[in-house]
Amino acid sequence: METKPERHHRHDHVHEEESQAGEEDDAIMEHGGALSLLHRGATLFGQRRHDEEAVAGRRGEIREVDFFSRDSGARRQDDGGGWRRLPGGGRDDVNIGLDLLTTATAATANAGEELAAAKNHKMEASAVEAELRRVVDENRRLRGMLEELTRSYGTLYQQLLQVTQHHPHQHQHPDLMSNRSSLPHTHPNTIGAPNTSTRQLLEARTSSTAQTQTDAGVDDEASDGAGEASPSGNNDSDGKRKMSQDGAAPARENGEQASSAELPGRKARVSVRARSEAPMISDGCQWRKYGQKMAKGNPCPRAYYRCTMAVACPVRKQVQRCAEDKSILVTTYEGHHNHPLPPAATTMANTTSAAAAMLLSGPATSRDGALLGHPAAALFYHHHHAATTIPYASTMATLSASAPFPTITLDLTQPPAAGAGLLGHGGLLQRPAPVGTMIHHHPAAAAMPFPVPSPPAMFLPQRAAAAAAAGMPQVARQQQQAVMETVTAAIAADPNFTTALAAAISSVMAGAAGGGGAHQAQTSAAPTPRGSNAGGAGEGNGGSAGAAAPAAAPPATAAAGGSPRFATQSCTTSTT
DNA sequence: CGACTTTGACCTGCGC
DNA sequence: GCGCAGGTCAAAGTCG
Numbered sequence: 001m002e003t004k005p006e007r008h009h010r011h012d013h014v015h016e017e018e019s020q021a022g023e024e025d026d027a028i029m030e031h032g033g034a035l036s037l038l039h040r041g042a043t044l045f046g047q048r049r050h051d052e053e054a055v056a057g058r059r060g061e062i063r064e065v066d067f068f069s070r071d072s073g074a075r076r077q078d079d080g081g082g083w084r085r086l087p088g089g090g091r092d093d094v095n096i097g098l099d100l101l102t103t104a105t106a107a108t109a110n111a112g113e114e115l116a117a118a119k120n121h122k123m124e125a126s127a128v129e130a131e132l133r134r135v136v137d138e139n140r141r142l143r144g145m146l147e148e149l150t151r152s153y154g155t156l157y158q159q160l161l162q163v164t165q166h167h168p169h170q171h172q173h174p175d176l177m178s179n180r181s182s183l184p185h186t187h188p189n190t191i192g193a194p195n196t197s198t199r200q201l202l203e204a205r206t207s208s209t210a211q212t213q214t215d216a217g218v219d220d221e222a223s224d225g226a227g228e229a230s231p232s233g234n235n236d237s238d239g240k241r242k243m244s245q246d247g248a249a250p251a252r253e254n255g256e257q258a259s260s261a262e263l264p265g266r267k268a269r270v271s272v273r274a275r276s277e278a279p280m281i282s283d284g285c286q287w288r289k290y291g292q293k294m295a296k297g298n299p300c301p302r303a304y305y306r307c308t309m310a311v312a313c314p315v316r317k318q319v320q321r322c323a324e325d326k327s328i329l330v331t332t333y334e335g336h337h338n339h340p341l342p343p344a345a346t347t348m349a350n351t352t353s354a355a356a357a358m359l360l361s362g363p364a365t366s367r368d369g370a371l372l373g374h375p376a377a378a379l380f381y382h383h384h385h386a387a388t389t390i391p392y393a394s395t396m397a398t399l400s401a402s403a404p405f406p407t408i409t410l411d412l413t414q415p416p417a418a419g420a421g422l423l424g425h426g427g428l429l430q431r432p433a434p435v436g437t438m439i440h441h442h443p444a445a446a447a448m449p450f451p452v453p454s455p456p457a458m459f460l461p462q463r464a465a466a467a468a469a470a471g472m473p474q475v476a477r478q479q480q481q482a483v484m485e486t487v488t489a490a491i492a493a494d495p496n497f498t499t500a501l502a503a504a505i506s507s508v509m510a511g512a513a514g515g516g517g518a519h520q521a522q523t524s525a526a527p528t529p530r531g532s533n534a535g536g537a538g539e540g541n542g543g544s545a546g547a548a549a550p551a552a553a554p555p556a557t558a559a560a561g562g563s564p565r566f567a568t569q570s571c572t573t574s575t576t
Numbered sequence: 577c578g579a580c581t582t583t584g585a586c587c588t589g590c591g592c
Numbered sequence: 593g594c595g596c597a598g599g600t601c602a603a604a605g606t607c608g
Contacts, residue, residue: 289580289581289582290581290599290601291582291599291600292581293597293599293600295597295598296598304599304600308580316599318599577608579608580607582603582604582605582606583602583604584602585600585603586600586601586602587598587599587601588600589596589598589599590595590596591594591595591596591597592594592595592596
């Protein structure tokens with residue numbers, strides 16, 4: 001027990017480093033343009049230095065010529081040491097002309113040749129000077145652009161922070177969604193990692209007992225350093241968690257506590273309903289069961305799992321079979337991973353994050369479940385008062401406003417439509433669905449178990465969302481078609497169905513969001529530490545593939561555990 | 577032996 | 593204040 005934490009700590013550190021590195025990478029990616037400019041600028045600056053020196057030298061005479069002389073390269077190597085010529089740096093005769101101006105030997109040269117040489121030099125000099133000016137100007141211009149970009153980025157980032165900070169507040173403006181519709185600016189974060197808002201939202205709950213989170217909290221804080229990268233962080237400082245005392249999820253003594261404090265008692269959850277005989281659906285993460293309870297009103301026990309991919313990972317999930325239909329497995333996710341995730345897990349995490357964000361993004365966040373009236377809500381939310389009473393066949397994404405926690409339920413149990421499924425896989429590939437549910441309105445969504453519509457809703461301009469609501473205009477259809485094709489192609493190309501699907505959806509999302517992410521799926525299934533199974537889940541699913549899946553799951557399907565698994569993963573994927 | 581699961585006990589929040 | 597339900601802890605057991 002003693003060593004465990006240590007080991008985990010080391011692990012964490014590794015993760016931290018990785019995440020930090022990742023962050024940097026991300027930053028680089030995000031600022032790719034700026035950085036490239038920067039590099040360019042740096043280069044130019046470097047050159048500019050030379051240029052300026054050259055200019056200065058010109059005034060003083062000599063250096064400019066020398067700078068651009070043929071063996072300037074050799075001389076540059078000696079920049080630090082002055083302008084001493086390197087032995088063998090070039091033919092002396094070639095440099096003679098240049099040196100004529102700088103050495104006493106010039107005086108001894110033939111007057112006529114000197115004149116001619118001087119003229120040539122003047123011409124060259126003027127040409128070089130012009131070139132130099134041009135370069136300097138360009139350099140200034142680029143530098144200005146860089147500064148401008150940097151400024152813009154800073155401004156945007158600030159705006160993002162402001163927006164995300166406001167999300168937790170339930171007093172959102174009706175047009176919040178429209179604000180979100182501007183997400184394309186921010187979604188890169190969403191893809192790469194749970195965006196700030198999502199994190200805040202998911203971590204929005206704090207235990208009223210603001211006990212002294214001493215070291216643990218501090219450490220975690222530090223570990224979170226990767227900070228933005230490692231979301232919710234903190235978490236329960238491993239092993240040391242004084243859970244009970246803290247109350248549920250207490251331990252989220254993370255940096256976002258502030259925001260959490262703003263929403264005491266609120267914590268978004270994403271519930272995924274999928275058909276599976278397996279004890280757990282595979283989501284690419286490694287989980288450890290830490291408890292089981294009989295829940296009221298359900299003969300099936302509820303299992304509690306904690307993410308073990310990182311000691312301090314605050315992510316938890318509950319798995320319970322549906323009381324009405326025991327073939328349906330309900331998995332509820334809560335929190336954000338504070339560590340690097342394997343592709344599959346990443347997609348899942350992002351999916352849940354996105355779903356949660358979607359859940360809380362609109363008026364829906366209001367405690368009373370005032371979803372109605374929200375344009376987006378009308379598309380894919382169902383307002384109901386019993387989280388468990390979702391008639392799964394009627395809706396894909398459901399919001400439970402009355403639940404203790406704002407919970408969005410992704411229903412992946414819909415039966416396959418005859419000949420409708422793109423891939424012919426179980427219930428995931430929806431038939432042209434019932435009007436009114438967002439997912440059904442969106443063909444692309446139809447191909448994705450997860451309410452893909454969410455992405456559009458979240459990332460597309462409000463107009464687009466409205467259009468979707470209006471019944472899918474031509475453009476939208478085309479887009480959907482593209483999505484379908486992408487998915488089909490990806491699946492066809494990759495034997496690993498799940499991976500392929502993830503890749504396809506990621507690419508789709510990347511395309512729609514304008515950010516990467518597609519690459520995530522390239523590497524296949526979860527490289528989880530304990531390879532045997534992506535956490536118990538994997539085992540359960542994979543292993544029970546055959547037994548699982550009720551009717552609908554085709555044999556060949558990679559969807560272990562039948563469609564459910566597929567569903568889940570895709571679900572995840574789709575949101576990323 | 578380490579990691580994971582099981583399971584009873586404990587803690588906390590909430591409604592009455 | 594009490595009881596209930598949800599959630600978590602942690603010792604004991606299991607497994608590879």
